[in-house]
Structure formats: structure tokens, C-alpha cells
Amino acid sequence: MSKKDLEVIIATDCGSTTTKAILIEKKGDTYRQTYRGEAPTTVEAPFEDVTKGVLNSITEVEELSGRTLLDGERIIIPNNGNTGADIYVSTSSAGGGLQMMVAGAVKAMTGESAQRCALGAGAIVMDVLASNDGRADHEKIERIRQLRPDMMLLSGGTDGGTVTHVVELAQFLKAADPKPRLGASYKLPVIYAGNNKAHQQIKEILNERTALIVTENLRPTLERENLMPARHKIHDIFLEHVMQQAPGYPKLMKMVGAPIMPTPAAVGVMTEKFAKANKFNVMAVDIGGATTDVFSVFSGVFNRTVSANLGMSYSISNVMAEAGLPNILRWLPFDMDEQDLRNRLKNKMIRPTTIPQTAEDLEVEHAVAREALRLAFDQHKALAVGLKGIQQERSISDAFEQTASGQSLINLMDLNYIIGSGGILAHSPRRIQSMLLMIDAYQPEGATRFAVDSIFMMPHLGVLSQISEKAALDVFYEDCLVRLGTCLAPKGLAREGQLIMEWEIIDEKGKRKTGELRFGDLLHVPFESSKGKMIARPVKGFDMGAGSGGKMEAGIQGGVVGVILDGRGRPFEPAKNHAKRMADLKKWYKAMEMYPV
């Protein structure tokens, strides 16, 4: 069947706890997501077969849609009347996802490139080894031995350069004799993507003890990163080795019409397609119970990071440990005893499926979420950088502005779109809560559009986009994204109450709303129009994207929240003074109608 004939698509995402199925049908010229079903994932005992959960979730879709999709344990392909689907696709992060260890000669150069390569392929990076990572050699070897990754990526050196460091890393690897996480009697797959001059030595050292795959150097020169060949190899090995060891996956691989993708890789693909189709700089975040993934596309460059221990249930206590209690408490408009907060968060950690019953408990979770989002964003900014170690040409005019190589690619003023997903953002009782959480955590500058992925459909659409980009984008716009609105935030600092901007927003029909923004204020203006325009006239010292005091006109998007005008300045931090902070938070939450009174 040719791609243009796709009319009915069934897609699943096999998560750690839940397998989610969606049905997509072509209605006229447009693809729409019509039904969804979910069932517990069945990777672990007593089932130990992922396809059971897949079939259960599809059965739920069958029941809701009235369409017969299954013939016993087989998905009926192709569609015929009210029976079957034209293709079945799936992503997977069950059983802990794809876990990798990476190594590079120099931590900030090939080490970082290797990390970006693995993260972009959808992996969780368990550790980054490098010749200069500060650990003694025996500590590195011990670390390799302790971790049991699914595979390892070894890089180091530019093509034709010195081979010593990468050979040394290979020798450590051999000495550690690492074992893969699944299938203790199999050899650990190792992808070598380093200096091409060392191929022979690497083969001699590693061929016997590991399943070695040699590919192109991911950093052939200091000035160039070449991540795709190694990323493709990671995907191949994910399918050929790792998936083959996971319970039921060999069966699942026979059921799908396109290769199974690691869930985060699929989300990354969808983020890239969306950014490219709209010429936007985009950031997408998925905050889960255990981890927070951040994806960004800036000027066409894609980056992904995963903060493996920042999450809202299993890892909630780690957010407290990393952020510190004062940083969580600074978002609460009421006093809370430190011991009470500690015990509450630990109780959430040990009983991760519980939900806030009271508004106060919800506010505590929201406070933690802001910190988890902020910390994961900090980690993302640190990795989404230009290449380090490259030579830069400087003219005489640059003499007084010595910027180092490896600057972060994330520029908040240039960020056009933020998409949030994960329970706390997708299921907030009030949508404005999701939007303000992201504004507080990311502190966008200028005009930034916001949306949430209603039911975490981006993985399904990412894998589908490999088959039909149109189907994936249609559903993405029509059913996946819940448009929240736009945040207008002038950059700068002033005295409380000082006028900082005059604003105008105009909807598709030409209807105007105007007003003034004063420093320290947070305003909410309902605005539903999906396309609109804003005209901002910031005062001198404030920037909306056209420089200090520059008038700015830009496209905006309305939504279920509307427009939030953030006059709290940039950089923004809640007041240190307790009474002032309490008063501010109460004022802002009241203006936003954040919580029930």
C-alpha cells in the first residue's frame, strides 16, 4: 500500500507503566485522532510480554470506536470498511528505556558530542567517561563495571589525530569487561565513533569481549559534529540487540509497519517537524514521574536532554535535594513547616500514584514542578551549546567582547513556542496553572506562545511522521496541541509600580485590546483567537525583542488561557523578604485566578 492510501492508523506508545493506543482516521482531507485506549504495560512479571498490554489498549480502542482491529492476537491490516487499520506503529520506553554510557577523549569536546548523539537518539545517558573527567583510572573502570548499560558509545579524537586517549579508553573498557543490562550471557554492544586512524587498534582491543560496531567519527574535525551515522547505529542496535532481549519485543517488532522508536526519539522528531514547518524556535518539555525530558530546536539545531532524576513522583524527593527546600518554599503563598514539607514529598515518593486532594496540596506540587522544570532547563542550556574547542576568527571590533566558544544556543528572546507535556502540565485543573508554571520556570522574554500536549500524543505522531508527515502534522495541530496562549514579558528591571510597557493585541477580526503594564504586575487578558498580533511599546531599559525601548510588532496566538503580560522583569526571582514575597504571590495568583479561593 502506498503512503497516500493511509486512511486508518493505529499507534501505541509502550511506557514504563501504561501502554497508550490512539486511532487516527482520515476525515475528508485531514487526519484526526478519533479514539484512544490505555492499559497497564506488561513488560514485567507475571506477563513478561509487552504485546499483551498493546493488545489490551487496542481492545479498548475497539470497544470505544466500534471498529474491529484485532483478529485474535493479530492486528488486521489493511482497513476494509469498519475493520482493520492500514498501518500499526509504536514507540517504546518500557523497562527503563534505552540506557547508554558514552565516552570521549576530552569531556567538553568529544565527550559532549557523544552525549548529544546518544541523547538525540532517545537514550538515557548513565555516565560520560572522558580522559580528563577528574576520576582516577581505576574509578573509571569500576564505574564501567558497575553500570550495566544497554550499549556504549565510544568516541574520541578527530580523524587522523592522536589515538592515545581513545585507545586508553578502549583498554579500560576491555579491562572492565562490562555486561549488558538485559541478557547476561550476551556481549555488550559498543559503537565506536572516534578517530578513524584508530579503527584497527580498537578492533584488536574490543572485538573479542564486546559486540563492536565501527562507524564514522562523530567529531571528524573540531569544527564539525557528525552525529547522524552514530545515531542511526544506536537505533539499529536498539532494534537488533536491546529490543530482542526485552520481553515480548521480538513479537511486537513483527506487528509494526515501521521500526519501533524509543519514545523520546519520536518526541524529538515531532518537535523538529513542527519547528521546521513553522520556522519557529521551539522548546518541548515532558515532565514525568521519574524524569524530565527537554527538547529544543534553535535555528534548526536540535538538542535533547533528559534529567534522569527530576520528576514529580518517583524522583520528587531528588528535586527537593537538588533545588533545596527554600527554593520550593519560595513559590508557596502560605507558611509550611520544613519537616511537614519533607515528609509530604517523601510520602509522594513512596506512594507515587497518589494525587493532591486539596488546593494547598496542589500548590505544593506546583512549587516542586517549577523547580523540576527549572533544573531540567538549566541542564538543557548547559548541553545545548555551540561546539567547544573550535577556533574563532575575531576582528578588531571583537577585541573588547571576548565570547568563549560553546555558548548556549538557547536564547529566550528568540524562543517562539513552548510545548508542555506530562501529568502535572497536561492535567492541571486550570489550564492557566500549566502556563504560569512554565513561565515561572523558564522566564521567557518578549512574545512566547504556549501549548500543552493534551494526552501525550507526540511519541505516536513522531513515529508516524516517518511514514506520513501530513498525517502526523494534521493530528498534531488539530488534536494534540491544546493552545494555551502567549506570554508577553519585557526584559529589564525597574522600580515597583513603574510603567514599563504599553501594549496592544489585535485578533483575527481586527478587534483590539490595549493597556499598560507596570513593573511587578502580572496581567491576564482572555484572548481566544488562534492567530493575532501584538504591538508592544516598552519604555527605555526594557526590551521586547527590538532592543531597549524599541517598538515591537509580532504574531501571537490566543487559546484557552489567552495572553499573560508578565511585568515582573527579567531576570525574575520572588522577593527574598518573606512578607513581601507572600504579598506578591497572593497578588499574582489572585490576578491569574490560579487556585480556588
Place this chain on the structure above:
Amino acid sequence: MAHAYTPGLKVIPCTLLRKKRLLPIPGKVLVEMGQEVSELEVVAQTELPGKVFSVNVANRLSIGPDEIKNFMLKGEGDALNKGEIIAENRPFLKWFKTTIESPVGGMIDSISLITGQVLLREPPRLLPIKAYIKGKVVEVIPGFGVTVEAEGTFIQGIFGIGGETTGEIAVAVESPDEDLTPEAIKDIYKGKVVIGGKHAGLAAINRAIEVGVSAIVVGGIHDRDLRQILGYDIGVAVTGTERIGLTLIVTEGFGMIPMAEYTFKLIASRNGEKASVSGATQIRAGVMRPEIIVPGYPRDVTKCKKEQGRGWIEPGDPVRIIREPHFGVIGTVASLPPELTRVGSESRVRVLEVALEGGEKLVVPRANIEVLEK
């Protein structure tokens, strides 16, 4: 009849238990199929490869990496003692002589003529796996280990730290809502599994460590105390490898929470008997809860319950509320309304009605209760 699926912690007077006892890497199984084993008996063991240390001979002797072969006194695979000379140069003047001693005992693992590095490996370390529970070997997994089966009392806690241990049960409090004080921990509790009531504070835990108690089982602890004991905050609930001097098991959660009466009475009924306990907790994929296992029947039980819990709840079932604002409250399910209900946080969720002892009824999200499995 309305019912809802809610996993709960197991508190079972007598059940059939199966424990897989496996090595992390292949080794040798030391027991046979059908053999009766005691909790401390080693059922399988393997050799963990020794630690590897590196010595950069080329740098130390100021020679090229490919020249080191001329200066090595030992070859790959040769045995070594700590301090033994592995390489030396031969200068014209003996004052310039440099010798390189092995920092560890073991063997030469590899010599690299590309990096000039020599890797030394310590002797392998023996890793034994014990039976952990007294029972019978019902499965042998060649090269990896066995499954041991036993009938006995099985109680799961909600969170623990510290690994597997054994000891006689010693109930140190009168009732489940009594604090476990430092004074209540007597010297005779050395090597025992001490049962407390609602809470153990820092002083009580330190006293137990001082006495040499094997394990403490208690309703609740404060997170602040846990941090003090460990010296760090537990970020992710994956525990079992802590070494604080004892195993600590919490049955209810963090805070001052009386141990569920049923759990307390059951453990107390096995007072003086030998138990196997483990603090290992893992809350992500492959959920693992801390546990107390007492082999054999309690005095008043003659038949062992073999079936698993039914996995859902129905009106009349005893439950514990596990989230604010009623955290720790115990009652029975009064009803399970099917429709979504808006709770105080404004979320629309499935709820249930819990009847308390005094007749009061509370409406709680179904996600926020735990069935007390008996």
C-alpha cells in the same frame, strides 16, 4: 457490585513464598533441587573480577609507549605482590635509576604499547548468595542460583533502608500507637528484629545501632532524621545497599503514624521467632518493598493461604488513606461512586467513601487509598 483496583501492601499471616536467589554474573550453584536450606546457607557463589589499577610506565620512565616492552620485568598474566617491581630503567649512573612498584597485589592484566599504560588486576573476590529464607529449593537455574520456597508470615513495609538480615522478633512497645523510645531498646535486643509502634526518632535509631540491633520495624520516621542518619537526602527510592549498622523498615510512611493494628498484632503474634527481613525498596519498574518474613504458621493458623489477593476493593474492605488531608487514617470502604467527582483541588477524579470507626464518612480520591490486604 462496584469495585476498584487498588494495590496494597501484603500483610498475610501465612502464605506460600518463593524467593529467587540469583548471582549477578554466572557462577556455581551449591545446593540441589529439593534440598532444605537454612536462611544463612550459601546457595550459590561466583568470583567477581578484581579491581583494575593503571600505571603509566612510559610517563614514569620518560620513554616512548612502544619502548616500555624493553623495561618491563613482568609480562601479561604474571602474578604480582604489592610493592613488587614491575618495570625499571637501566641508566649509566645508578642514581638516575627509576623503579616502578606495583600499587596492588594480583596480576598484570595488559600492557599497551600505544598508551604506555600497564593495567594491574587485583585477585578476584568471592561473592556468595545466601538462601535468605529457611525453606526448600524448588528450582535450580544452572550457573545463576535457585528458587527457595517456604510457607510463612509475610509482611511488606512501605519503605526501608539497609539490606537483608535475620534475627529473632522482639516487640519493644505495648501498642501500635506508642513511640519507640531509646530507653525501650535494651541491650538484650542485640541481633534482634525490634518492633516499635508509631515512630522511631533519631535518638532511638542511634541507640539501636549502638546496641547492635539487626533491624527496626516501625510505623513512621521523619525524613529529617533519615537525612541525619544517612548524611544525605535519598533522592530516588532505590534502597537496600545503605550501611548504617541496621536495617530500618517503615510500615506506614513518613511522619508520626501508628502502625496499622492488624500488622502490629500479626508481628506481635510471632514474638520470639526468627525472621528474615530486607529493607530493599524500589518504587519504579520492578516494584520492590521492604519485607518481614517469618517461616512457619502463626500459633492460631493451621492452614496456609495459598491464593493471591483479589487485586481490587469492595465495600466493607479495610483501607488506609495515604495522602493529606487525612494521611494515615484507617477505615472501611462505604461506597464506590462510579461518576467523576470534583475534589478540593478542582480535579475531577474517581472517589470512594471511607467510613471511620466513629461513623464519620470521608470522600477520598481512589488513588489516595491503600487496601489493607489480609
